[in-house]
Amino acid sequence: MSGRLAAALIVTVTLLLAGCSSSDGSDTAGSGPVHLTFWSALRGTQEVVDEYNRGQNKIRVDYQQVPSGPQGGWAKLSNAARAGNAPDVATMEYPQLPGYAIDGVPRDLTDLLPDSVRRKFMPQALDLTTLDGRIYAVPVDIEPMMFFYRKDVLTKYGIQVPRTWAEFETAARELKKADPGSRLASFFTNGSQHLAGFAWQAGAQWFRAVGDTWHIGMADAPTRKVAAYWQHLVDQDLVRVEPVDSQQWRAHLQSGETVGYMAGAWAAGSLMKSTPDGKGKWAIAPLPQWDPAKPSLGTQGGSTFAVTKDSQHPEEALEFITWMVTSPDALRAKLSSGVSSAYPAVPALVPVARKEMDTSYYSGQDIFGLFQESAALISPRWQWGPRMTSTITSVEDGFAKAGAGSGTVIGALREGERRTLPDLKSLGLSVTTK
């Protein structure tokens, strides 16, 4: 009984939240500036919006900070779009974009985005926002996976920075031998996106749109290789098993019990913020490769800006977005708010970021130069699936169990696939697992 009541309450609150956020951004009357509403959870957005509003008086942007996706941002946007009052411009992460496109939230920008603008983006980034030949969002940043490690610890034990995954295992073994209390990295029980990045690097294709059909294979040969590799590291107790961004994980990084981790380039900035004591101790290396002769990479993190279907001013909205992602002023404003090492999807902006970034934390290492080399290796074959939020959650449920000793990494991926299919079928999508 109380269960039903609570469900009703939660539903009501969700609806109320969606209702409250309805905005008044679509007043077209008069000759004043066009008003745009903009939702984002990205840090430093307020500064960017202020800079934009200062710089011109044709468009007024009303920015509203929303909770990050898992904290309710995704549901908020979906509900608003369903109710017909989505903001003009919204932030969407790459994995969530296809799902939103299926729900009809973002507007098809293909005919609005001129070639001159398209050419400014890294092709791999634009590929991820191009679905079935139509562009549904504009990339903000693209985040090649990097290896963050404690330079001082590895030097102390004479351990080479691993360049291949085989070397990585050796290094993990050496470190454990030298100091049984520390580990080279962690297997993230809530890190299905990290694992997706590793699988991406190995050439996996969890989702593929071929013609009119979704081909799903979350346990394809490259994924099986990656899953078996991590399973082995977990079984041998060569890596820590814990959730990323957890108290526990941070504590291990701060105490030096965990001396490295893998994540997108953006993590460089967040490490500086979360672990200020690590200054001068941490360094960044490219992610280990399977075959150094044929290097490849996946990404982890990264966002896009989309114009919603509800927007009354798509041209102005796209103009604002184009300014945000291509203008050096916008990037400077974003960086002025604090530390951000997000790697811009527009390569022309990389020198700006490089100049603005204080890399003394990494002993002056040219981290943006490193990101640039890595970004060039991002494999263009990857595509995110139609219901990634749910797929990711399902996989992570399995990872957590595998971490607790029940089940395997590959089993979790298979279960994630099984749990995704009914949803897609009920939407009428054409799906195959061949």
Next chain:
Amino acid sequence: MSTVLSPEERTGTPPSAVREARPRRAGRRGQLVACATLLAPFTALLVAVFLVPVGYAVYLSLFSEDHTGLGFGGGTTVFTGLRSYLAVLGDPSFRSGFGVIALYCLIFVPAVVVGALALALLLDSGLVRLRRTAQMMLYLPHAVPGIIAAVIWLYLYTPGLSPVIRLFAAADVHIDFLGLHTVLPAIVNIALWSGLGYNMVIFYAALQALPREVIEAARIDGAGGLRTALLVKVPIIRGTVVMVCVFALIGALQLFTEPTLMNQATPMVNSRYAPNMYIYDAAFRRNNYGLASAASVILLIVTCALSYAVTRWTGRKERSPR
């Protein structure tokens, strides 16, 4: 209106209504008006908060978003027939929710029935002093809203926060209430804590209504307290026991609050742990209202069928001569 009323009439009112309608033909009209007036509030509520939502859910489950091919660019709402139902029934995570419920019932129903019955018999036996106070104390947890109870228990279950875990740790006993195998018992414990007192009151009320002469007769025949309780009192209130079982069963099928809160604290409770959580997840995390509605309708059918089966089965047993 009358078509809506008919099932109610069929189950409850007809015998008396028919019997009384014959002798007093003149008062029949007035009686009908009185009946309608008395039933109106209930019927209005039934229609507003049950029949209309159920009808809407059925509609949503049959007419849902349809996409073609890859599906980009939004869909159109069309009649999709039983597609959502087939998808739900083919979803292992929906079916596993019923497995969880079955396991939950297996622990919860016997525990709450035996526990509440034992407490009620104890209170009824007159062995306990301060009967009213004891009753009050036992009932109090039920007055705490489910979500608050879950928050309190979650606090007691969370390592690093919980004084209970700290106390055990001091004695070198390490327990993880939120582990793979302990999390279901932990959820049952919360339900038990809040349900025990409530069901105890139901049993106690039934025991109070027992004819005293039967108890007296048992005592004169030389039955002790325990024997009277188990062989005389319990068989007489069997109907109440069945009712409590049915309620516990229905309550179990609606399991939502506790595991949803636990879902925030431990990955061992996933977002589709119980059927109700599956429905919530389908509607608000997957934006698939067709799927959510189909799952709701299935859950409703299962609940109705199960409660019907339980009452029917026990009813037949009651009627059959021994």
